[in-house]
Amino acid sequence: MSGLAGIDAAKQLAAWTAVDEHVLPEHKIIGIGSGSTVPFVVERIVAQGKELNQTRVFLPTGFQSKELIVNAGLTLGDIDQYSDLDVTIDGADEVDKSLNCIKGGGACHLREKVLAEAADTFIIVADYRKNSQTLGTTWKQGVPVEVTPFAYVSLLKNLRKMGSETATLRMGKAKAGPVVTDNGNFVIDAPFRSTRYEKPDEILREIKMLTGVVEVGLFCHMAKAAYFGNEDGSVTIRLADGSVRKKERQDFLA
Numbered sequence: 001m002s003g004l005a006g007i008d009a010a011k012q013l014a015a016w017t018a019v020d021e022h023v024l025p026e027h028k029i030i031g032i033g034s035g036s037t038v039p040f041v042v043e044r045i046v047a048q049g050k051e052l053n054q055t056r057v058f059l060p061t062g063f064q065s066k067e068l069i070v071n072a073g074l075t076l077g078d079i080d081q082y083s084d085l086d087v088t089i090d091g092a093d094e095v096d097k098s099l100n101c102i103k104g105g106g107a108c109h110l111r112e113k114v115l116a117e118a119a120d121t122f123i124i125v126a127d128y129r130k131n132s133q134t135l136g137t138t139w140k141q142g143v144p145v146e147v148t149p150f151a152y153v154s155l156l157k158n159l160r161k162m163g164s165e166t167a168t169l170r171m172g173k174a175k176a177g178p179v180v181t182d183n184g185n186f187v188i189d190a191p192f193r194s195t196r197y198e199k200p201d202e203i204l205r206e207i208k209m210l211t212g213v214v215e216v217g218l219f220c221h222m223a224k225a226a227y228f229g230n231e232d233g234s235v236t237i238r239l240a241d242g243s244v245r246k247k248e249r250q251d252f253l254a
């Protein structure tokens with residue numbers, strides 16, 4: 001493993017292990033997620049070799065993801081042409097015991113969900129901070145909701161009526177005004193009280209029905225496995241069936 005330390009080392013561990021186990025030579029149409037963990041996914045795929053990667057097409061989940069693919073010299077594909085993917089690998093803001101995820105911390109969850117749904121296998125890679133029993137344990141910013149700008153005020157009202165009293169429009173940091181997604185929409189972050197997160201699919205359905213909602217950053221019953229890099233150099237692998245496997249540090253050194 002490379003000489004990274006801390007959180008980045010954990011992200012790299014998760015990403016490298018997931019790629020080694022789920023991006024096999026027979027996998028040709030591959031979805032690349034967004035965020036700070038997926039660069040380690042791309043680096044591990046590149047390490048599989050130019051000859052094999054020339055037989056593959058890589059689909060992005062947004063501007064950052066597209067730049068990762070292009071800058072790595074991998075072949076860019078479009079979902080219009082490659083609508084059935086072999087595997088999509090992506091990060092997550094938090095994952096619960098049933099592999100339900102909060103995603104959208106980087107406002108990319110619409111295209112991410114399209115590519116996750118279109119893949120035979122959807123895999124999550126993250127550092128140990130994302131590994132929770134229940135959503136909302138560590139990710140306190142709320143459920144990211146991509147919304148059409150025309151409806152954001154009415155949606156703030158309706159989300160607050162729904163129980164997200166502190167729902168807020170996500171504002172830019174290095175930009176005056178709200179964050180604008182790759183799709184030209186706004187994002188509302190909608191926190192809920194912890195008990196609501198015990199049934200994330202209910203929150204998902206309720207939010208999705210609100211007029212003006214484009215997509216909700218809750219990915220329920222979608223991931224086949226989640227790989228978490230740990231501080232001690234091991235990787236925890238959780239499967240959708242609830243089973244857990246651990247790959248110890250020495251396994252990588254072998």
Ligand SMILES: O=C[C@H](O)[C@H](O)[C@H](O)COP(=O)(O)O
Pocket residue numbers: 033034035036037038090091092093102103104105106107108109112
């Ligand atoms: O919108 C962004 C995506 O959902 C990311 O995959 C998610 O925020 C996790 O990002 P990171 O790998 O940087 O923690």
